[in-house]
Amino acid sequence: MDHTIYEALLVASNTSSSPNSTTATNPRLGANTIELLLSFFGLRYFTPLVPYFDNRTEWSILAFICLGWASCKALSEAYNKLQGVVKDYFVSTVSIDDKENIHRVVLSWLESHPDIIKSRNICAETEAIAWNGGASVARVQSDGYLNFSKQEFKAPPKYYPAMGSHRIWWQGRLFWVNCRETARQGRSMKVTVVRRSLAISCLGWTTKPIKDLILRASEVYDRSSYSKTSVMKPNLLEIDRGRRCASNWMEVVSRPIRRMNTVVLDEEQKIRILDDMNEYLNPKTALWYANRGIPHRRGYMLSGPPGTGKTSLAYALAGKFGLDIYVASLSDDHMNDFILALLVESLPKKCVFLLEDIDAVGITKQRGESEQQNLTPELGNNNTKSESKVSLSGLLNALDGVSSPEGHVLMMTTNHINSLDKALVRPGRIDQIICFKNASKKQARELFSWMYEDDYQASYHDKDSSDNSDNGTTPPSTSTSTDSDSDLETSSREDGSLLISRISSSSSEATVFKEEESSISTTTEITSSASQTLDVAVDDLPRLAEQFADKIPNNKFSPAEIQGFLLMVSKIRSRLLSPPSLSLIRSVFGSKSEIFLCVPHTICQDY
Numbered sequence: 001m002d003h004t005i006y007e008a009l010l011v012a013s014n015t016s017s018s019p020n021s022t023t024a025t026n027p028r029l030g031a032n033t034i035e036l037l038l039s040f041f042g043l044r045y046f047t048p049l050v051p052y053f054d055n056r057t058e059w060s061i062l063a064f065i066c067l068g069w070a071s072c073k074a075l076s077e078a079y080n081k082l083q084g085v086v087k088d089y090f091v092s093t094v095s096i097d098d099k100e101n102i103h104r105v106v107l108s109w110l111e112s113h114p115d116i117i118k119s120r121n122i123c124a125e126t127e128a129i130a131w132n133g134g135a136s137v138a139r140v141q142s143d144g145y146l147n148f149s150k151q152e153f154k155a156p157p158k159y160y161p162a163m164g165s166h167r168i169w170w171q172g173r174l175f176w177v178n179c180r181e182t183a184r185q186g187r188s189m190k191v192t193v194v195r196r197s198l199a200i201s202c203l204g205w206t207t208k209p210i211k212d213l214i215l216r217a218s219e220v221y222d223r224s225s226y227s228k229t230s231v232m233k234p235n236l237l238e239i240d241r242g243r244r245c246a247s248n249w250m251e252v253v254s255r256p257i258r259r260m261n262t263v264v265l266d267e268e269q270k271i272r273i274l275d276d277m278n279e280y281l282n283p284k285t286a287l288w289y290a291n292r293g294i295p296h297r298r299g300y301m302l303s304g305p306p307g308t309g310k311t312s313l314a315y316a317l318a319g320k321f322g323l324d325i326y327v328a329s330l331s332d333d334h335m336n337d338f339i340l341a342l343l344v345e346s347l348p349k350k351c352v353f354l355l356e357d358i359d360a361v362g363i364t365k366q367r368g369e370s371e372q373q374n375l376t377p378e379l380g381n382n383n384t385k386s387e388s389k390v391s392l393s394g395l396l397n398a399l400d401g402v403s404s405p406e407g408h409v410l411m412m413t414t415n416h417i418n419s420l421d422k423a424l425v426r427p428g429r430i431d432q433i434i435c436f437k438n439a440s441k442k443q444a445r446e447l448f449s450w451m452y453e454d455d456y457q458a459s460y461h462d463k464d465s466s467d468n469s470d471n472g473t474t475p476p477s478t479s480t481s482t483d484s485d486s487d488l489e490t491s492s493r494e495d496g497s498l499l500i501s502r503i504s505s506s507s508s509e510a511t512v513f514k515e516e517e518s519s520i521s522t523t524t525e526i527t528s529s530a531s532q533t534l535d536v537a538v539d540d541l542p543r544l545a546e547q548f549a550d551k552i553p554n555n556k557f558s559p560a561e562i563q564g565f566l567l568m569v570s571k572i573r574s575r576l577l578s579p580p581s582l583s584l585i586r587s588v589f590g591s592k593s594e595i596f597l598c599v600p601h602t603i604c605q606d607y
């Protein structure tokens, strides 16, 4: 086009410099002008017709251009109209907003669809979480230590469809998947809310094929995530020249379910909360609440000293009821009343919403006190981190205001329940307070037992017990999890006790590139220490646990401290002897456990 314009200008300048020249005497003038105008109007395809207009009058040239432009407009209008008609009458569409859980489900199904894999317009994402399906990739160095340098580049990336339109074939039918992103200005004008959505279309007068596709995606997702708990965190996006916003939630990890028996807590308390949640989550309960005009909400306050299992219980309960867990912290730098309300509003119907350490921020003040300063919706300013930008009234409104959703389970954790405002813990907001204490002897025994149970024996027992005690809340076992019975080998030991060991495990195997002296790596496989069978007869464990618990003073150490100690001992055990001997464990627990607990950080030096 530049060339054409240049030529036209040249001709025009020549023309103007010779006053005697006319269009008739310079036939290229008309042609060049037409070319210029055609380019200007985006009608370059008509330039081959230009010679036809040589020696014609400017009027006919102008008429031609107008005609061309009008016909193009008409064609494009007709095309749009036709497209609209086809869309309205012959195409069915289902749109899915990223607010909905199904968005994640369909997106994850699309990720593995062959047409998306082959697509020329996809996004890549690094996935380097060891338990998240992929094996961790490490090097064994010449001195025997593992090296995870640049493991994210070795782990295969995850691909998902990029923004725009994609075509996929499924069950002999063509579908169009349109990934869209819309941004809207938030109420505070400092926040831009980004929404992503999927629109799936297909030819036909019914959405049934699309519904079938979504159902299929759900089945696949259910099978792959049945034994996992998705952990969701606020999605903080850096957009709009450095301003941040929380538009939604994003899955940060899908981790193996934490089993209830791995949280040592008073059995009665455990059963009370399990029964209460089971009743609350029952669909009939929701109807009962609705009929009486009572908001269908349930709140639990988990209170106790640090390291006593509050967060662990929340995760275990989420796993038990097959719910995803949405974790937010009020002390987050970018959290304020508006963002909190936005996050709560976009919670799905059934989930666990965990607000951690609510006493750790300025929310403990009585209502009215210093609220004014908390109300400032400024983002990214330099306020001290410990001072929350969420006000108490903002928190209360978000939790049970008129627009707050219902059906989810709210859990809040605190180390200092007495310092909380009464309004926050009043019945209706908090329905049960679960108090955690430091470990009793009984809890120390339980901790010991599950810590030294072989991993797979534990999952075997848990599977048994969950099958018996799930009250029908657990879906039928369609799981493809690695806990499958076929992976377990049960054998009788010579002394008559039972030894259960794992014979293979894809999930716990780490692919290791052995670093040779020549720096050339060769691939070998190691089994992680977690899957090594402890050389302790199952029958011996209760007795050892009893001995261990005898050494632990009641309510002195938190379960976290005891767990830390036991982990230290495991480390020493695996370093000193291979395989670990029963006598070593006996000698460690029999003589030094109390000393170790008092000075846990010196354990390694002792050995």
Ligand SMILES: Nc1ncnc2c1ncn2[C@@H]1O[C@H](COP(=O)(O)OP(=O)(O)OP(=O)(O)O)[C@@H](O)[C@H]1O
Binding pocket: 262, 263, 264, 265, 304, 305, 306, 307, 308, 309, 310, 311, 312, 313, 413, 414, 415, 558, 559, 560, 561, 563
């Ligand atoms: N009651 C318990 N049963 C089993 N493990 C526990 C228990 N309490 C603590 N632990 C272990 O200690 C660690 C810390 O536990 P957790 O985060 O649940 O404690 P917390 O009470 O939430 O602590 P904080 O108040 O500091 O957040 C975890 O690894 C967990 O496995």
